[in-house]
Amino acid sequence: MRRCFPFAIFASLLAGGCASSDNTPVNRSLDSFKGSSACYDRETEPYTPVVDTHLHYRPFDGRAIPFNEVNDYLSQTSVRFANVYGIGQMLPANSSCSNYLKCPGTPVSPTTRNDFVNAANMVEYKPDDLHLTLSMTFTDLSDPEPTVALMKLYEKEYPGLFHWMGEVNLVKQAQFNNRHKPATPKDITKWAGFMAELRARDYPITIHSDIGNNATPTLYLPLMEKALTLYPDNKIVWAHMGISYEQKSLDASEHIAILSRLLDQYPNLMIDISWRVLEDYYFSKFGNRSKYVAFMNRYSDRILPGSDFVAFRGNNFKVYQSELEATSRILQYIDDDAFRNIALGENYFQLLDLEYQAPVICQS
Template sequence: MYRLRTSLAALLLLAATLPVEARDYHYSDAHLHYVDFFQESDGMKSLLQAMDKGRIDHVMISGIPVAKKWHEDEPKRPRYYAGDDAAAYWYSATDVLVAAAVKQLSDAQRQRFHPFLSGFNPNDKNADAHIRRMLELDPGLWQGIGEVFTRHDDLTALIDGDTPRANNEAMGRIYHLAAEYDLPVLLHSNITSKRERNPLYLQEVEEPLRNHPHVRFIWAHAGSSMEIHRHQTKMDFLLSTLDRLLGSYPNLYIDLSWSVLEPYLLDADGKPDRRWLTLVERYPERFMLGSDVVGRFDGLGDYLSAYDPFLDALPEAVARKVARDNFLAVLPMKHRSAKEQAQVQADRPGR
């Protein structure tokens, strides 16, 4: 008996010291811009190569709804929208560039791309009519709306015209159109300003969630931004606010793109935050990953594999939903197989 117990103890010790088998994730990128703020891109060949290298099966692909102006008084062309004080302006041709890039692909390649319309002014009550025309020009091409820029750090101040709000009348008309066409909406709306340590702008997001229950909203960066973090490091109210919203609005989905990874999902030592793990486990179908790259695709896979420590701390089934499947589940029903449609119809919140 002693020998048996000793052998059992040795086996348990050995098992505890063996490395855990690494999970081989495949990803969906739920937030990718084909062009940058000057409407330029590395091109579709480069994007496909980066997707294959990074095990990225699917991408949401959109343009950038504004173009950065190279002002007459600036001797050097800026490299980013924040490069100087010159304005940006709404740029509808961004959708033409995305459509042209997707249309050049083979049928098999196109199955991996999910184009979202973004080239409209969210302050203009004509915007829904423009979006409808774009949908009718290319039936079946567009699978979502966004990324819609509303409150967006210093970019908001640079864009010509009034500050867009997620709950203004023009956006309300767009949400009705999104429900009509079964299109998800990827919305960028900061939860607060750079200096206010409270959810100053939360109502601008919560009101559409409440008033448009049949629209699937993907909240870009969970309302966070790197510019907010530069001023206040970390929003202590973000986790509790998301918990309440997810419990109250089954049509809300969260894009965990890069400004959420740190300092929220992972701490300064790269370890997962247990509170965020608990939140994702509580709502396992409601979170997705995004790179938020803008026209440049080198290292694309690294942006998504950076989430692996957080994913590895989740139950494997939940981790694979977050890494790949949850984004696919918010797409229009007609873009899924009959079997997938039946499953999504049964599981999808807000339907």
């Protein structure tokens, strides 16, 4: 059994850690991740992570849950660190559509609108009890030429606020009916300017790139491989392990072999396990759980957690709580080292060179 050391319980309660005397979980404070803190008791504390690296504070149509309300959702859970993604591809401002999937033919186009709203909200409403990392989501990977100039505009308007890029779409089949076209291999060669700028700033980039679909399992894999080959020194995060709703039946062993090969070949590549499509169609499928747990234990320093929650007004705290729980369910089964790296944020802190550290896991 994993229990907190007795001397740590009282101190951890003051810092927001471990559990109360009746074993009711007490979510940890942001300050408790500065320096050493009480050990983390996996039997009494949540298995949901302290970091949500894939969280969309803005929706496709601009009608968003208020910024402070989303922050309140995090404060009600275990999450103390989050990436503030917009959504870089938005519906037209004059469109009555709120769900692009129900509006085939309506364009979903790259824009800076959501990023600037997020930045303005960060300046006005920056919370004291959460650490938020603002991300640029505007870039069009199939038309990368304007990206560097826009990055410089962001820095001029909001100096020092942005520290990430993404989620940006290399290929997203879900938006094919809304005029999205995958970046071509030639387009990828033209990323050189902004990828160099990201390296100079030491910013990660999260890329949505579908591996394939049910009919052709690895149809689009060469696009991601092209990006990794050309930009091996960039910190690239592959969103959703490359999976989408268009690909619900890729064999787990084949999927893991693809990820393992690329992680071995490209030391700066990381993957995120956001979006419940992974839990619903892969992790929970009979016979798969142990395979993915073994994979996550092996590559535990290369994985980031995330909910992929989208803060449009039709959603609420219960939806966020449900998405966070579903995307975190597999974390119950990984080993202690992997849990500390992934769920307790050590990978995230290292990736961004933050002055925080994950607590150690309590030992019996």
